[in-house]
Amino acid sequence: MTAKTQxxxxxRDLLAGALAGTAAATLAAPARAEAxxxxxxxxxWPKNLPGPGVSAERLAARIAAMSGGRLEVHVYxxxxxxPALEVFDAVATGTAEIGHTAAFFWQGKIAAAPFFTAVxxxxxxxxxCAWIEAxxxxxxxxxxxxxxxxxxxxxxxxxxxxxxxxxxxxxxxDDLKGLKIRMPGFGGEVLRRLGxxxxxxxxGEILQALQSGVVDATEFLGPFSDIAxxxxxxxxxxxxxxxxxxxxxxxAIVSIEALEALPEDLxxxxxxxxxxxxxxxxAEAEWANGEALGRLVDQHGVQLKRxxxxxxxxxxxxxxxxxxxxxxxxxxxxxxxESYAAARTRLGRWSKISGAxxxxxxxx
Numbered sequence: 043m044t045a046k047t048q049x050x051x052x053x054r055d056l057l058a059g060a061l062a063g064t065a066a067a068t069l070a071a072p073a074r075a076e077a078x079x080x081x082x083x084x085x086x087w088p089k090n091l092p093g094p095g096v097s098a099e100r101l102a103a104r105i106a107a108m109s110g111g112r113l114e115v116h117v118y119x120x121x122x123x124x125p126a127l128e129v130f131d132a133v134a135t136g137t138a139e140i141g142h143t144a145a146f147f148w149q150g151k152i153a154a155a156p157f158f159t160a161v162x163x164x165x166x167x168x169x170x171c172a173w174i175e176a177x178x179x180x181x182x183x184x185x186x187x188x189x190x191x192x193x194x195x196x197x198x199x200x201x202x203x204x205x206x207x208x209x210x211x212x213x214x215x216d217d218l219k220g221l222k223i224r225m226p227g228f229g230g231e232v233l234r235r236l237g238x239x240x241x242x243x244x245x246g247e248i249l250q251a252l253q254s255g256v257v258d259a260t261e262f263l264g265p266f267s268d269i270a271x272x273x274x275x276x277x278x279x280x281x282x283x284x285x286x287x288x289x290x291x292x293x294a295i296v297s298i299e300a301l302e303a304l305p306e307d308l309x310x311x312x313x314x315x316x317x318x319x320x321x322x323x324x325a326e327a328e329w330a331n332g333e334a335l336g337r338l339v340d341q342h343g344v345q346l347k348r349x350x351x352x353x354x355x356x357x358x359x360x361x362x363x364x365x366x367x368x369x370x371x372x373x374x375x376x377x378x379x380e381s382y383a384a385a386r387t388r389l390g391r392w393s394k395i396s397g398a399x400x401x402x403x404x405x406x
Contacts, residue, residue: 079308081115081139081300086126086147088246089119092330093267094292097198097323098142101294104315113308115140126244130295134190139300140312142197145293146227151190153368154378156227158183158194160203160287162361165386167201167324169393170289173385182378191298195316198292201327205281205349206261207252207273212281214352224248224260228364229286235360236353245271252276263290265334266327274342281347285357290327291320 083102087095102115118138120126129141130148146156158179165173173179174196187194206225212218219237223230230240241257251257253276260277261284262268274280294316301309338344349357369379 076112078112078114079304081113082123082137083115083117083140083142084122084124084129084132084138085117085141086120086129086143086244089122091245091267092270093200093263093323093327094142094144094198095119096326097292097319100322101142101197101315101319104318105311108311108315109308113304113311117142120244120246126246127242130190130192133295133297134192136297136299139297141295143293143295144291145194149227152186153371154186154375157378157382158293159227159291160229160289161382162229162232162286162364163288163358164382165289165389166393167199167289167291168397169385169389170291171196171199171320172389173382177385177388178381179385182381187295188298193296193298193301195294195296195313196291196320197294197316199320199324199327200263200267200290200292201324201331202264203261203284203287203290204264204268205284205286206259207268207277208259208279208281208347209252209277210258211279211347212349212353214350215356218353221259222257224251224257224262225286227287228361228368229261231364232286232357232360235363236356249273249276261286264327264331265338266330269334269338269342274338274344278343278345279347280338280344281349283349283354285349285354285361292323294319 083098085095085098087098090096090099099117102117105113105115118124124132124137126143127147129138129143130151132138133141145158146160148155158174160170164170170179174183183194206223210217215236218233221233221238222241223233223238224243225233225240226242230242234240241251243251243257243260245262248257248260248262249272252260252273260273262271262273264284268274268280296312301312304312335346339346365379365383369376
């Protein structure tokens with residue numbers, strides 16, 4: 043409950059209070075500093091992975107700094123406390139107070155969850171932030187996670203994603219048939235409809251799966267993170283555009299019980315720290331991706347390839363079918379898709395004549 047507003051104290055009251063406080067402090071034994079509140083953060087990332095792994099560490103450090111040390115967050119990389127794909131359950135059950143992860147990992151639990159990471163042919167990073175912050179997306183996200191006792195925040199963004207790493211060239215639709223590719227979320231379903239076999243793997247297991255032939259191809263993030271994962275050592279063809287994930291939002295998921303147990307100012311610290319990390323990480327990704335892409339091509343001989351128009355057109359049609367089927371399953375799904383599609387239309391009208399048009403004109 044909100045405390046009743048009291049009249050502002052007079053200067054005389056303040057002076058009297060200060061004198062009384064001084065006298066009491068003189069007589070009393072020295073006060074001990076209050077012990078900090080300690081939280082555990084579990085993540086879906088290898089420790090300090092460029093991009094999301096660094097975001098998790100930076101978020102924890104920022105919460106501690108902004109709280110003046112009153113709230114300390116201890117970070118556990120994937121597998122140190124719980125496996126990468128059990129972060130949501132760990133926060134929901136109280137094993138950890140906070141997690142750093144990506145929403146599309148929870149599609150089996152919450153069918154709509156991938157909307158809050160990325161959607162094939164969907165919103166760009168800036169458009170996604172606009173939908174969440176100004177277009178009603180956060181309210182829908184909160185509603186979806188609340189039954190699990192979890193509160194989500196945007197808390198990192200790796201920007202535009204690449205189309206993925208392939209051991210063999212993709213010259214048309216037929217080259218996708220039977221291809222085993224690591225691709226979570228709705229992107230995996232789009233590829234399945236084109237004849238591929240999507241495989242879900244946590245980040246730390248992808249390279250080994252690629253090396254052993256468990257998968258023939260993989261997508262992950264952008265050049266900044268991908269070069270650190272070493273995929274170029276196995277799959278020399280790096281495809282663009284990343285139609286399956288035009289955005290790369292990472293989420294901080296917080297136990298509602300743990301959050302509500304904090305004093306109001308520390309709850310505000312958690313919210314502010316996630317917002318700052320979301321902006322910082324996107325800037326970092328944009329700055330680092332171009333440099334990393336140059337190293338991949340110039341030093342490691344990676345071959346950049348554009349997906350053939352035939353593949354992009356078929357993927358676009360398949361994505362339309364995926365979302366039509368999704369919306370038809372329930373009124374809740376339909377309401378979410380309506381919100382997202384309306385945002386894509388509204389924002390796309392502006393993006394087409396602002397950012398997209400400028401890039402074309404700038405490079406002529």
